[in-house]
Amino acid sequence: MFSRIAAAKSSLPFVTALHHTRSKLCPQMWRTYTSRNILKLEERGLWADFFPDSNVNKLIQELTRKPQTIYSGFDPTADSLHVGNLLVIMALLHCQRAGHNVIALVGGATAQIGDPSGRKSERPQLSVSEVQANSQKIFENLNRVFSNHKEYFWENEDDSPLPPMRTENNIDWYKKLSLVEFLCETGRHIRVGDMLSRTSVASRLQSSEGMSFTEFSYQVLQAHDWLYLYDKYNCTVQIGGSDQMGNMHTGYWLISKLRNVTATGLTIPIITNESGDKFGKSAGNPIWLDSSKTSTFDFYQFFMRLKDSEVEKYLKLLTFLPLSDIESIMEKHKKKPESRHAQTKLAEKITLLVHGKSGLESAKRTTEVLYGGQPEALAEMTKDELEAVFKLASSAKLLLEPGTSILDMALKAGCFFDERHGRRIIEAGGFYVNLSRVTRPDLIIIPEAHILPNGLSLLRVGKKNYYIIKWTK
Structure with a gap:
C-alpha cells in the first residue's frame, strides 16, 4: 500500500514545484504547507491501510491544496479511554498539527448498540445514564490531551495557530431522528450482502452465539455518522483501527452513493505485545488515561517497563519527536541499556501529553522515592499521591x-x-x-x-x- 502512496507522490511534480516556490516566500508557510500531507506519517508506522486505492493521487492533492476535515470515533463503553486509544488520538493530533480540522466523535448512541468488531460475544448492555456519564468522562480525557498538546508540544501558536479540535456526540442527532426516517434515508441504500461480507459479521455468524440484529445494525449507524459529519462539516476522511475497516467501507459507500463524492478511510495498526495482548491491556488490566483509575505513577511506569525491543516503535508512534532525534535516543540507549534512557524519554513525553506538567512531576517524584534511593523526596508527596501509589x-x-x-x-x-x-x-x-x-x-x-x-x-x-x-x- 505505501509503495503506491510513494509512487503517487512522485507523480505530482507541480506540487513539489509549488512547495519550492512558497519556501522562498515564507519559510513558516513552507513548513506548515508541506506538512499537510499526513500520508508521510507512514514513516512512523502510523498507517496500516488506506482506501480506496484509486483515490491516492486525489487525496494527496487535496491534502496539500487545503485543510481537510478528518474524524475518529470513540464509543464510551467505559468511563475512561486507555492507552490503546492513544494511537488514534495521536493520528488526530498529527492531522491537527498539519493544519487540518479534526473531529473527535463520542458515540453516545452507538455505545448503547455495541460494536461487534473483534468480539466473540455481544457486549453487556449499558444503561442510558451509564453511557451519559461515560461520555462526559471521555470528553474530559480528549479535551485534556488536546489542551496539553497545545500547551506543551506546539511551539508555533503565534505564527501558526492550531485549528481547534471539535467534539461531537452522535446521540445529539439520533435522538432527533425517527426510526422510519433513518431507514428511509439511510437504510435503503445499504446492501445486506455487503454487510454480511464484513469480517466482524461473518465471524460472529459462525459462532455458537450468533449475532443480534442490534449489533448487525452497528455498521449502518457508523456509516450514517460519517454522512452526517460530511453534510455538516464536509468531513471526507475517517481514521480508525484496522478492525474498523468494514464499518468504514460502509460509510465510504454511503457517502459516495448519496453525495457523489469520494471519501477516504485511513486505518492505524492494532498493536499487540509479544504475548498477543492488545497494547495496554495485558492480563485484562487496561492502563487508563484517567488518573483516578490508573495513577500517574503507574501510567509512567507502564512505559518505563517496556522491553528494549519495543521502545523504538512506540517512540515513533506515540511521540512527536523527529525521527532523527529518535535515532539518536536509541543510539545512546544501546550503549547503556540498563539506564533505560529510551524508556525514560518515552514515559516523559506521553505522561506530559496525557497528564500535563503536574502529572509528570508527580510520577517522577514517586519514581524517585521508590527507585531512586531518595527518601527525602517522600516529604514532597501529597496525601493523594501517597495513597494512590x-x-x-x-x-x-x-x-x-x-x-x-x-x-x-x-x-x-x-x-x-x-x-x-x-x-x-x-x-x-x-x-x-x-x-x-x-x-x-x-x-x-x-x-x-x-x-x-x-x-x-x-x-x-x-x-x-x-x-x-x-x-x-
Missing part, C-alpha cells in the same frame, strides 16, 4: 499519644504478629519508617522525624510489605 497497602488510623514508640506504632498498624516478632525484625534492620531504616524498637515517635508533612507515615517491613498510618489528633 500504595493503594494496596494496609492502612490504619492512629492517635499520636505521648510516649508512643516505634514498636507500639508497628503493632497497632498490624505490621507484626506480636511484640517479640516485631522487636526481632526491627533490631535486625528489616523495618523502615518513611523509607529510612529504624533499628531501635523503643525509640519514641517524633512528629518532625517520623510523620510526613501530609500527616501520614509510610511503614515498610522487608522489601515489599507497606503500611500507611493516618495520624489523628
Whole structure:
C-alpha cells in the first residue's frame, strides 16, 4: 500500500514545484504547507491501510491544496479511554498539527448498540445514564490531551495557530431522528450482502452465539455518522483501527452513493505485545488515561517497563519527536541499556501529553522515592499521591499519644504478629519508617522525624510489605 502512496507522490511534480516556490516566500508557510500531507506519517508506522486505492493521487492533492476535515470515533463503553486509544488520538493530533480540522466523535448512541468488531460475544448492555456519564468522562480525557498538546508540544501558536479540535456526540442527532426516517434515508441504500461480507459479521455468524440484529445494525449507524459529519462539516476522511475497516467501507459507500463524492478511510495498526495482548491491556488490566483509575505513577511506569525491543516503535508512534532525534535516543540507549534512557524519554513525553506538567512531576517524584534511593523526596508527596501509589497497602488510623514508640506504632498498624516478632525484625534492620531504616524498637515517635508533612507515615517491613498510618489528633 505505501509503495503506491510513494509512487503517487512522485507523480505530482507541480506540487513539489509549488512547495519550492512558497519556501522562498515564507519559510513558516513552507513548513506548515508541506506538512499537510499526513500520508508521510507512514514513516512512523502510523498507517496500516488506506482506501480506496484509486483515490491516492486525489487525496494527496487535496491534502496539500487545503485543510481537510478528518474524524475518529470513540464509543464510551467505559468511563475512561486507555492507552490503546492513544494511537488514534495521536493520528488526530498529527492531522491537527498539519493544519487540518479534526473531529473527535463520542458515540453516545452507538455505545448503547455495541460494536461487534473483534468480539466473540455481544457486549453487556449499558444503561442510558451509564453511557451519559461515560461520555462526559471521555470528553474530559480528549479535551485534556488536546489542551496539553497545545500547551506543551506546539511551539508555533503565534505564527501558526492550531485549528481547534471539535467534539461531537452522535446521540445529539439520533435522538432527533425517527426510526422510519433513518431507514428511509439511510437504510435503503445499504446492501445486506455487503454487510454480511464484513469480517466482524461473518465471524460472529459462525459462532455458537450468533449475532443480534442490534449489533448487525452497528455498521449502518457508523456509516450514517460519517454522512452526517460530511453534510455538516464536509468531513471526507475517517481514521480508525484496522478492525474498523468494514464499518468504514460502509460509510465510504454511503457517502459516495448519496453525495457523489469520494471519501477516504485511513486505518492505524492494532498493536499487540509479544504475548498477543492488545497494547495496554495485558492480563485484562487496561492502563487508563484517567488518573483516578490508573495513577500517574503507574501510567509512567507502564512505559518505563517496556522491553528494549519495543521502545523504538512506540517512540515513533506515540511521540512527536523527529525521527532523527529518535535515532539518536536509541543510539545512546544501546550503549547503556540498563539506564533505560529510551524508556525514560518515552514515559516523559506521553505522561506530559496525557497528564500535563503536574502529572509528570508527580510520577517522577514517586519514581524517585521508590527507585531512586531518595527518601527525602517522600516529604514532597501529597496525601493523594501517597495513597494512590500504595493503594494496596494496609492502612490504619492512629492517635499520636505521648510516649508512643516505634514498636507500639508497628503493632497497632498490624505490621507484626506480636511484640517479640516485631522487636526481632526491627533490631535486625528489616523495618523502615518513611523509607529510612529504624533499628531501635523503643525509640519514641517524633512528629518532625517520623510523620510526613501530609500527616501520614509510610511503614515498610522487608522489601515489599507497606503500611500507611493516618495520624489523628
